[in-house]
Amino acid sequence: MMIKREKYLEEIRKVMGKQVIKVLLGMRRVGKSTLLLQIQEELLSQGVEKDQIISLNFEWLEFEPLKEYKTLYEYIESKKIEGKKTYVFLDEVQEVEGFEKVANSLNSKGDTEVFITGSNSKLLSGELATYLTGRFYTIEVLPLSYREVYEGFTNFDVGLSTKESVFLDYLKTGGMPGKFQFEEERTAKNYLMDMYQSILLRDIVKRYNVRDVDLLQRFMLYLIHNIGQIFSAITITNYLKSEGRKLSKETIYNHIEAAKSTYLVHGVPRYNIKGKELIKTNEKYFINDLGIRNLYFDNEKDIGQALENVVYLELRRRNYEIYVGKFDDKEVDFIAIDGDTTKYIQVTYLLAEESTIEREFSVLESIEDNFPKMVISMDRVNRSRNGIEHKNIIDFLLED
Known part of the structure; x- marks a missing residue:
């Protein structure tokens, strides 16, 4: 079954017919190829x-001979029909060296609309961005959201019938579209493992x-185990040293940039x-899909981290500019900025203890500006206070 990615299709529709290259970027197997098919279906309709x-x-493999950019360009030109507009879809275009010359040339003629996908965020960086300045429109494609999974699968026989059961499964196995073709959890895990290793x-x-693959894998395990935690090169250096391995600070940051x-x-x-300033050290990191983390670590056991990761990805889907906030010696999980609007957000598992309620609300109450402030948890009881909204995480994920 193919879920219609309406959010992305709506964004693409806004630039259809415009003389810009439409660029879909995102992790492998995240659904970019499916989106291209859905665009083609709309065009045919x-x-x-x-x-x-x-x-x-x-x-x-059948398109291997077209990975040379001049050959690719000649092939596309030979397929054009005179007097008709041509729609060109180039999937995983980073495999073609010099693809930007092809895309730019086709786009500049005005009789061709170009769509490309790539699995590397550096695809349009540096010299490439300069070469194509003002000629492309980028959309980041993320795994399926909880809302997409809930609305797409709960009418089908997949053993998930309530919002809560769907959410707990989503928290554990993530939203990679390809995994939903498998009924058995073990088979779905094998699929995710193959994807991660790829x-x-x-x-x-x-x-x-990368020369030391084993060390890279150990590093990545450390990174995905510690999602939502303040990261420092010293901490991971000490961790690897305890395992009898060494990794320079430069290599650590190279691995992070690659990931x-x-x-x-x-x-x-x-x-x-x-x-009112950026802190230049100790970023936090979140994984693109919790199903990958669950291959090695138990997301239900680490539910606080997992919930924070879910909220982060949802804010990213909603196109917020996101920061982790520091207020004196306390932390605000997310500062989400959209134009002139800022939201402060705390994420926790349950507001069961008075000490937890105080910890999550008090830092927000200390911030004196008038921007919206919110605590998100799995509680069903509304604990909003002093102008700070409390939201159940499922309600938050299902809202428009």
Whole structure:
């Protein structure tokens, strides 16, 4: 079953017909290819003919000869029909060296609409961005949201019938679209493991010439185990040293950049709320999909971290600019900024103890500006106080 990614389709519709290259970026197997198919289906339903659509996936062996950019360009030009607009879809285009020349040339002629996908955030950085300045529109594609999973699967026989049971499964196994084709948990886990290893070996080891693969894997395990925790190079150096391994500070940050570039993890900078300035050290990291973390660690056991990760990804889906807040010696889980609006958000498992309630609310009560403040937890009882809203996490994830 194919879930319609309406949020992304709506964003793409806004730029359809505009003379910009549409770029979908995101982790491997996150659903970019499916989105391209859904765009093509919409075009066909609107009267575009099949021969006006050229669709190439560069992970498929049959398109291997087209990975040379001049050959690719000549192939596309030969398939165009005179007097008709052509729609070109280039999937996993980072496999083609010089692809930007093809995309730019096709786009500049005005008779071709170009859609590309890639699995590396650096795809349009540096010189490439300069080369294509003002000629592309980027959309980041994330795994399925809880809302997409709940609305897409609960009408089908998948053994999930309530909001809570769907959420607990989502918390444990994440939202990678491909895993939903498997009924058995073990098979779905094997699928996720293969995907994770593919990202490590193809997108990080091969692309970034990593020599010590075992050390990279140990480093990544440390990183995904400690999602939502303040990260420092010294801490991980000490951890690896205790295991009899060494990793330089430079290599640590290279590995982090590689993991971020493949969308495996996201870094969140810290912000001093009182001093109104960025803190340049000790970012927090969150994983792109909790199902990957659950391959090695128990998300239900680490439910506080997992809930924080879910909220982070949801804020990212909603296109917020996100920071971790520092207020004196206390921490605000997220500062979410959208234009002139700022939200302060705390995330916790349950507000069962008075000490927990005090900890989560008091830091928000100390912030004296008038921006919205919110505590998110799994409680069903509303504990809003002093103008600070308390929301159940499922209600938060299902809201428009």
